[in-house]
Amino acid sequence: MNTHRQGEVPFSKKNVFRRDHYSCQYCGAAGELTLDHVVPRSRGGHTDWDNVVCCCRRCNAKKGNRLPEETGMSLIRSVHKPRYYPFQWMHPRMSGEGHLQWRKYLEPFPNA
Ligand SMILES: [Zn+2]
Numbered sequence: 001m002n003t004h005r006q007g008e009v010p011f012s013k014k015n016v017f018r019r020d021h022y023s024c025q026y027c028g029a030a031g032e033l034t035l036d037h038v039v040p041r042s043r044g045g046h047t048d049w050d051n052v053v054c055c056c057r058r059c060n061a062k063k064g065n066r067l068p069e070e071t072g073m074s075l076i077r078s079v080h081k082p083r084y085y086p087f088q089w090m091h092p093r094m095s096g097e098g099h100l101q102w103r104k105y106l107e108p109f110p111n112a
Helices: 013-019 057-063 096-106
Strands: 033-037 052-056
Touching: 013 033, 013 052, 033 057, 052 057
Parallel strands: none
Antiparallel strands: 033 052
């Protein structure tokens, strides 16, 4: 996973947050975020695009070392590696990142 070709998005915490729009991939909350291994490392999960998601601390604590199915939690969308480096990542001011403050008002159930 450390082999990154030209134009590919390098795997990093920041880029996972960006891919997931700085919102928890279980409940949609923004705020205090961390990374979660969908399949915990202790259960053989790897640290890569398709197994790591942005997660709020509450869901992270709730999930612990279990699989999402075991907790009744599910990802709000499937995770995947970005296929290309999104244009707006190179031009943050043109993306929605500046509007995160009012993003919560657009989410129907921000803290469900
Ligand atoms: Zn959450």
